[in-house]
Amino acid sequence: MEIDPFIFRLSIFILSIFIGYYVVWSVTPSLHTPLMSVTNAISSVIIVGAIIAGLAGNSDSVFTISNILGFLAISLAAVNIFGGFLVTQRMLQMYKKKKKDK
Amino acid sequence: MSADLLAIFYLISGVLFILALRGLSSPETSRRGNFFGILGMTIAITVTFLSVGSFSSGLIYVLIFLLIGGLIGAFIAYKIPMTAMPELVAGFHSLVGLSAVFVAISAFLNPEAFNLGSPGSIKLASLIEMSIGAAVGAITFSGSIIAFLKLQGIMSGSPITFKGQHLFNALLLISIVVLTYLLCSTQSPNFFWILLTVSFLIGFLLIIPIGGADMPVVISMLNSYSGWAAAGIGFTLENSALIITGALVGSSGAILSYIMCKGMNRSFFNVILGGFGATEQSTSSGNKEQRPVKSGNAEDAAFLMKNASSVIIVPGYGMAVAQAQHALREMVDTLKKNDIKVTYAIHPVAGRMPGHMNVLLAEANVPYDEVFELEEINNDFANADVAFVIGANDVTNPAAKSDPQSPIYGMPVLDVEKCKSVLFVKRSLSPGYAGIDNDLFYKENTLMLFADAKKMTEDITKNL
Numbered sequence: 001m002e003i004d005p006f007i008f009r010l011s012i013f014i015l016s017i018f019i020g021y022y023v024v025w026s027v028t029p030s031l032h033t034p035l036m037s038v039t040n041a042i043s044s045v046i047i048v049g050a051i052i053a054g055l056a057g058n059s060d061s062v063f064t065i066s067n068i069l070g071f072l073a074i075s076l077a078a079v080n081i082f083g084g085f086l087v088t089q090r091m092l093q094m095y096k097k098k099k100k101d102k
Numbered sequence: 103m104s105a106d107l108l109a110i111f112y113l114i115s116g117v118l119f120i121l122a123l124r125g126l127s128s129p130e131t132s133r134r135g136n137f138f139g140i141l142g143m144t145i146a147i148t149v150t151f152l153s154v155g156s157f158s159s160g161l162i163y164v165l166i167f168l169l170i171g172g173l174i175g176a177f178i179a180y181k182i183p184m185t186a187m188p189e190l191v192a193g194f195h196s197l198v199g200l201s202a203v204f205v206a207i208s209a210f211l212n213p214e215a216f217n218l219g220s221p222g223s224i225k226l227a228s229l230i231e232m233s234i235g236a237a238v239g240a241i242t243f244s245g246s247i248i249a250f251l252k253l254q255g256i257m258s259g260s261p262i263t264f265k266g267q268h269l270f271n272a273l274l275l276i277s278i279v280v281l282t283y284l285l286c287s288t289q290s291p292n293f294f295w296i297l298l299t300v301s302f303l304i305g306f307l308l309i310i311p312i313g314g315a316d317m318p319v320v321i322s323m324l325n326s327y328s329g330w331a332a333a334g335i336g337f338t339l340e341n342s343a344l345i346i347t348g349a350l351v352g353s354s355g356a357i358l359s360y361i362m363c364k365g366m367n368r369s370f371f372n373v374i375l376g377g378f379g380a381t382e383q384s385t386s387s388g389n390k391e392q393r394p395v396k397s398g399n400a401e402d403a404a405f406l407m408k409n410a411s412s413v414i415i416v417p418g419y420g421m422a423v424a425q426a427q428h429a430l431r432e433m434v435d436t437l438k439k440n441d442i443k444v445t446y447a448i449h450p451v452a453g454r455m456p457g458h459m460n461v462l463l464a465e466a467n468v469p470y471d472e473v474f475e476l477e478e479i480n481n482d483f484a485n486a487d488v489a490f491v492i493g494a495n496d497v498t499n500p501a502a503k504s505d506p507q508s509p510i511y512g513m514p515v516l517d518v519e520k521c522k523s524v525l526f527v528k529r530s531l532s533p534g535y536a537g538i539d540n541d542l543f544y545k546e547n548t549l550m551l552f553a554d555a556k557k558m559t560e561d562i563t564k565n566l
Contacts, residue, residue, distance in 0.1 A: 005340070006227060012342055013333060016349030019120055024354040027126045029450065029475050030464075032358060032457030033187055034136075035126050036325055039351040040194045042119045042139055043332045046201050047168075048112075048150040049339050053208035054167070055160045056215025066212035067160065071167045073204035076197045078171025079178070084194060085140050086179035087187075092136060094464040095129035 034091045041084025047077035103153050109342060111149040116346030118142030123350060129470055146343050184465040185422045188321060188454040189253045195324045196246035199305075202239030202331040203298065206232050209338055210294055216339060222289050228338055233282045233294070235334025237301040242327040244305030249320050252309075253454060259314030267311060274304050312373065315419075315496070317454045318362040319373045326355025358456050365450030365476075367502075367513040395531065395543050397550040400561030403525050406549070408566060410487035412443040414479065416516055417459050418452045420493020420528070424555035427466040430492060433563045434468070440566070445482070446473040447516050449497035480517050489521040493555050495528070499540045508538060524548040527558050 027035050053070025118138045125135015151161075182190050209216045209232055210224070218228040251257035277300055285293035312320050333348025363370050407413055415434070421427060434444045446468065452459045463473055483489060491498055498518040501508040518524055519542055526548055542548055551558050 006337075009337060009340065009342070009345055013337075013345050013349050016116070016346045017353045020123070020350040020353035021357065023120060023123045023350070024357045027123065028128060029361075030448075030457060030460035030470055030473060031126045031129065031132060032361075033191075033455060033461045034132065035123070035354065035457070036191050036321065036358070036455065037187070037194070038122060038126070038136060038139055039325060039329065039354050040191060040198065042122060042143065042347050043198050043328050043351040044201070045115065045119075045143060045146050045343050045347050046198065046205060046332050046335055048146055048341060048343065049205040049209075049335050050201060051147070051150045051164055052154065052215060052339070053205055053212070054164050055154045056208070056212050064212065066208045066215070067163075069204040069208040069211075071163055073201040073208070074164060074167040075171035075174075076201040076204070078168045079175040080194050080197050080201075081143055081175065082172040083175030083179045083190075085136060085143070086176055087182060087190065088136050088139075089133070090179060091184070091187075091461055091464070092129070092132045094461070094467070095132070095470050096464075096467070 031092075031095070034088050037084050037091065038088045041081055041088065044077040044080035044084065047074060047081065050074040050077055103149065108149055108153050111145055112341055112343035113346075115142040115146040115343040118145070119343075119347050119350060123354065142343075183425075184461055185425060187461060188317060188458060189250055191455060192246050192250040192253055192321055192324065195321075195328045196243050196250065198328040199239045199242030199244075199246060199331055202328075202335050203236055203243060205335055206236035206239065206338070207294075207298075210236075210291070218338070224289065226286055229286050229289075230282065231334055231337040233285060233297060235331055235338055236294075236298055237278055237282075238327055238334055239331035240298050240301035241305035241308070242324055242331050244302045245309045245320075245327070246305075246324050248306055248309040249317065249324060252314060253317060261313045262310040267307070271304065271307055274300055274307070278304070314454070315451070316366075316373050318451050318456055318458075319359050319366075319370070321455045322355050322358035322362055324355070326352050326359060329353070329355055362451055362456060365514065367510070393544045395550050396548065397552055399551070400553075400558060401565050402549060403551055403558075404562045404565035406523055406525065407437060407442065407488050407490070407562070408440060410442055410522075412445075412482075412486045413437060413488045413490055414483060414486045414521065415444065415446045416489060416491045416494050416498060416518060417446065417448065417463070418492065418494025418497065419454060419458075420495075420555055422453055422458065422462055422493070424493065426492060426556035426559050427462045427468075429556050429559040429563070431463075431466040431468055433559050433566070436563050436566045444472065445479065447476070447479045447483075448473060449476055449494065449516055450514075452494055452497055476514060476516060483517040484520040487522045489518045489524045490527070491518060491524065492527045492559070495540055496538070498542055499538065501538065501541055510538065518542060519545060519547075522547065525551060527551045527553065527555050529554065 050070050050073035119142045122135045122139030125131045213219050213224045219225045252259050281293050281297040329348045329351025333345055336344025336348050437444050448459045498516050500519050502510045502513045502515045
């Protein structure tokens, strides 16, 4: 008997939900906005699907509808990746401790 | 690169993303966490390039589109004012949703490229996963667009409702299931297009009845959806990085929605099925008698605060609107020079997204160890001399504790009324979002400061 690979993926999925659950509960409430922007950035890892879609097919015709949608998806995801990580970085730079000069 | 090695690299990316979220448990580790996130993303993108192998002319286009998107993203990230974070996040969610839709369509049209079979005979499991990814992506897209328009003020923030709305939405949701079934049994592209259209419509209809102050829940919910969409696509592409990330983001958004709902003492369904204004107006319109209020000016406020030994600041959405955070910090600096203890109290649903007020205060260089959450600080109000409420309203309303008739009864509120005196910066006496009067305005120890939040704060500083 062989186990369907889908079951393995489902296992990864379910276990990741639990990891997410415990990890996110430990996020301090004051960082909830950066949490949203960073989750936004990492969910754009969907760009790997977009790259595959963009490069699919033979190399002579890169402009099938399927490819073009892939290219567009690459751009959209890239906006999110760069925008998301950089804006998170910008926010996190602002969280500072009390200066000890007083 | 072999498929096994590729899968291991995707797993590493997934683990790095987990560490990125883990880092956010404290501000000290958060910057390192963000670095892990960037590293994970770089690995995922690089190995995907290497796996495709043939460096055809298509690769140039991929890089061009990547660069265009990246430049736009970087530009936005540097330019965006911190007060506009809710809009930005809503806008970004819509992009995740749309790219999920594009990838799903692309996989549907060209399944060979993804090892899913051939057009007309796509593997059943892949087709189901694809439909789920595409549908959730489409809902995320149109829902986020509406949320964005409402937050930007392009679309009215008040709930839009019509007769039979819930029934209609329920029917649409059922039709999604039916369409997925039809798509799987016939493999006809037409059902795929109809499925997408219906999903776009659902996203739109789901968000239009939700009012402005419920936006924290909506944004968190869309955050969650964008994760589920990514996971759906991850199953289609058999990609563990996407599955792990989708699950993380999905549960993150769900937890945030839960926290926001609890902050308003409302059930998730109560928020989703329509705003306060639509259902509970009857309780607010009854008593309209004029009650006396004490109003003062900047000098009075400065006098009160100068003679206080501890001040608690309660910021709300009004502070964000007036961009008053920097002026506020200057006022607090002056107070501190006079040896007055100042802390900040933040209600979970203050502002338009989770943690909105914290970011604004951080932007104004307020140290994060002076900023406290509701449970941490609520007992301190009884010992404080002055509560300075700036741009908040409903989250301070004592009716939530005392009046079972009130629509916000049971909602956790800041015990502002226990302070010796309360300063309330507000433009007018108009009720807050929930449409209810705040008894605090009429209390003996409350001084109303009718002005723009920023201007009033600056004036107080001058008088200190």
